[in-house]
Amino acid sequence: MSDRLHTLSGYLYEYQKSVSQPEEFWARIADSFFWRKRWNKTLEWNFEKPDVKWFAGGKLNITENIFERQLFTHADQAAIIWEPNDPNEETRTLTYRELYEEVNRFSNALKSKGIQKGDRVIIYMPMVPEAAVAMLACARIGAIHSVVFAGFSASALADRIIDCKAKAVLTSDGNFRGAKKIPVKAVVDEALEKASVESVIVYQRTNQEVTMKEGRDFWWHEVVANESTENKAEEMDSEDMLFILYTSGSTGKPKGVVHTTGGYMVYTKYSFENVFQYSPGDVYWCTADIGWITGHSYIVYGPLLAGATTLMFEGVPTFPDAGRFWQVVEKHQVNQFYTAPTAIRALQAYGTEPIEGNDLSSLKVLGSVGEPINEEAWHWYHTHVGKGKCPIVDTWWQTETGGIMVSPLAGITPTKPAYATLPLPGIQLTIVDADGKELTGNGVEGNLCIKFPWPSMIRTTYGDHERCKQTYFSTYKGMYFTGDGVKRDHDGYYRILGRVDDVINVSGHRMGTAEVENAINEHPLVIESAVVGYPHEVKGQGIYAYVICDMKNRTEENLVAEIKDTVSKIIGPIAKPDKIQIVPGLPKTRSGKIMRRILRKVAEGVTENMGDTSTLLDPEVVEKIIEGRK
Numbered sequence: 001m002s003d004r005l006h007t008l009s010g011y012l013y014e015y016q017k018s019v020s021q022p023e024e025f026w027a028r029i030a031d032s033f034f035w036r037k038r039w040n041k042t043l044e045w046n047f048e049k050p051d052v053k054w055f056a057g058g059k060l061n062i063t064e065n066i067f068e069r070q071l072f073t074h075a076d077q078a079a080i081i082w083e084p085n086d087p088n089e090e091t092r093t094l095t096y097r098e099l100y101e102e103v104n105r106f107s108n109a110l111k112s113k114g115i116q117k118g119d120r121v122i123i124y125m126p127m128v129p130e131a132a133v134a135m136l137a138c139a140r141i142g143a144i145h146s147v148v149f150a151g152f153s154a155s156a157l158a159d160r161i162i163d164c165k166a167k168a169v170l171t172s173d174g175n176f177r178g179a180k181k182i183p184v185k186a187v188v189d190e191a192l193e194k195a196s197v198e199s200v201i202v203y204q205r206t207n208q209e210v211t212m213k214e215g216r217d218f219w220w221h222e223v224v225a226n227e228s229t230e231n232k233a234e235e236m237d238s239e240d241m242l243f244i245l246y247t248s249g250s251t252g253k254p255k256g257v258v259h260t261t262g263g264y265m266v267y268t269k270y271s272f273e274n275v276f277q278y279s280p281g282d283v284y285w286c287t288a289d290i291g292w293i294t295g296h297s298y299i300v301y302g303p304l305l306a307g308a309t310t311l312m313f314e315g316v317p318t319f320p321d322a323g324r325f326w327q328v329v330e331k332h333q334v335n336q337f338y339t340a341p342t343a344i345r346a347l348q349a350y351g352t353e354p355i356e357g358n359d360l361s362s363l364k365v366l367g368s369v370g371e372p373i374n375e376e377a378w379h380w381y382h383t384h385v386g387k388g389k390c391p392i393v394d395t396w397w398q399t400e401t402g403g404i405m406v407s408p409l410a411g412i413t414p415t416k417p418a419y420a421t422l423p424l425p426g427i428q429l430t431i432v433d434a435d436g437k438e439l440t441g442n443g444v445e446g447n448l449c450i451k452f453p454w455p456s457m458i459r460t461t462y463g464d465h466e467r468c469k470q471t472y473f474s475t476y477k478g479m480y481f482t483g484d485g486v487k488r489d490h491d492g493y494y495r496i497l498g499r500v501d502d503v504i505n506v507s508g509h510r511m512g513t514a515e516v517e518n519a520i521n522e523h524p525l526v527i528e529s530a531v532v533g534y535p536h537e538v539k540g541q542g543i544y545a546y547v548i549c550d551m552k553n554r555t556e557e558n559l560v561a562e563i564k565d566t567v568s569k570i571i572g573p574i575a576k577p578d579k580i581q582i583v584p585g586l587p588k589t590r591s592g593k594i595m596r597r598i599l600r601k602v603a604e605g606v607t608e609n610m611g612d613t614s615t616l617l618d619p620e621v622v623e624k625i626i627e628g629r630k
Helices: 008-020 022-030 096-112 129-141 154-164 184-191 220-224 261-276 293-305 324-332 341-348 375-385 465-473 513-520 556-570 596-603 620-627
Strands: 041-046 051-056 078-083 092-095 120-124 144-147 168-172 175-177 180-182 199-203 217-219 241-247 255-260 283-286 309-313 336-339 365-368 392-394 429-432 444-450 480-488 494-499 503-506 509-512 526-536 540-549 579-582
Touching: 008 022, 022 041, 022 261, 051 261, 078 096, 078 129, 078 324, 092 096, 096 129, 096 220, 120 129, 120 154, 120 184, 129 144, 129 241, 129 293, 129 309, 144 154, 154 184, 154 241, 154 255, 154 556, 168 184, 199 220, 217 220, 241 261, 241 293, 255 261, 255 465, 261 293, 261 365, 283 293, 283 324, 293 309, 309 324, 324 336, 341 375, 341 540, 365 375, 375 392, 444 494, 465 480, 494 503, 503 513, 503 526, 503 540, 509 513, 513 526, 513 540, 513 556, 526 596, 540 556, 540 596, 556 579, 596 620
Parallel strands: 078 309, 120 144, 120 168, 144 241, 168 199, 199 217, 283 309, 283 336, 336 365, 365 392, 540 579
Antiparallel strands: 041 051, 078 092, 175 180, 241 255, 429 444, 444 480, 480 494, 503 509, 526 540
């Protein structure tokens, strides 16, 4: 772990070196990995196109850097500890050798089903070790995985299968989530009425009855039964695609964020080791789902590249009771704990009683991810979970960035509640005003941009490079625009202020307003809708929908329930609006544009000082909306 930072002065020195000589800096980090062929050029870039290549011409396989490079030293160490949904079910542990053998067997099974380098494979699975095995097996044979959160609807799953032209779906019969048993395979079957793939491999988790289509559907345990535990990894170019991960955008269609092999590998390991200050022998636990980028980078790739022990949790924080997280920490003697502000606020509502009686003395580092953490939750987390002794790493990053961009380094960077503090080495942040003018110095507020490439950054949006350019690189010339507002205080610390575009951050999951509106508009009695985010004490942001309807003798209560059900079916329960207000009209300009700032104010409870409404076609509609506010 020669690239580990140990002191604040060490961080400041490395940061200066990383921005003054970025290519030399990242080449040095990359040299600690195993490459079959070293790269010809460290970096080629052009943000206008955009076109970014890191370690161009380098040949490698990311799984060789997890397994072959580490089996001599880590073979019998726990790689993955799996904690099931039900605390009475037995924990499973896979050592690095056992994980290596499982990945090889499944790699061979995928090849036996005709999956080859470059093929896209959808993974729609619960939080079981086999989900990580599936990701790593795809990476081993050069197939491109696209993990879809197993709470998304059949329609949302079908859209993703169609968009990436997937050849196979890897799934399970069902999924345990708290007290519920979710029919996962049934969702896949419904999706495949609209989309098609050559094969479906089904992991047996809940033993519930499922329909298996002959010639297309196969049981996981049967396809691996006779496969060898030996597999030679496919040689990949540094810029070959590793995975596609779909995220909501400001238009209705989800966009497939593309990450490539070499740069993502280098950055996830480097950021994992430094942010969490992981030491050999530690047990690290990230509570995210692998359906999100956090699960990719900081449950699977980052920790395993670092030779860490990573804990995978199938359950939810409140099942069978609100002490579950803390019971798991004690049971496995967790050292680094990484979760979302949503979970912290939800557990805060139960008070400190569920914490009491659990030994949390093993904890060394607490982490926060998904959205900015509010001060009250920060203090509760620090005081009651960390007992005032554990540094909190409040991390800011995105699906598109691939890894953590702004964060304290545990025990090194002095922290400040609600501040993500300072950028990691190699990350060149800038704050700009609405016209793109850089705001220098401290004590400024504006839009957060990044002006130089970093290894794990988005390369394109799958099948639509122009969309990547328009979304991230066209707002401010020569910069990547994060879509977030930020302030830099007088100490030079960064505080993320949230989205400035039409994306809502619900429990750390980004939802495009257009995507939710499109789903609402599918209801036959909906004429038009507008969706905004509003402050939610648990989720961070909730979804507030204003809907114009043809009531057709329905009660408002029934119609609202039907609209919520429609959204659940089309996107998934996660996108269900928290509040739906039936309105007579929407505040529109004479050109037909909806004035969302007014709707946001109403959703937040502001009923006066609406700002300039002179361009509204019908100012009276605002008064009617205020009168009918939920």
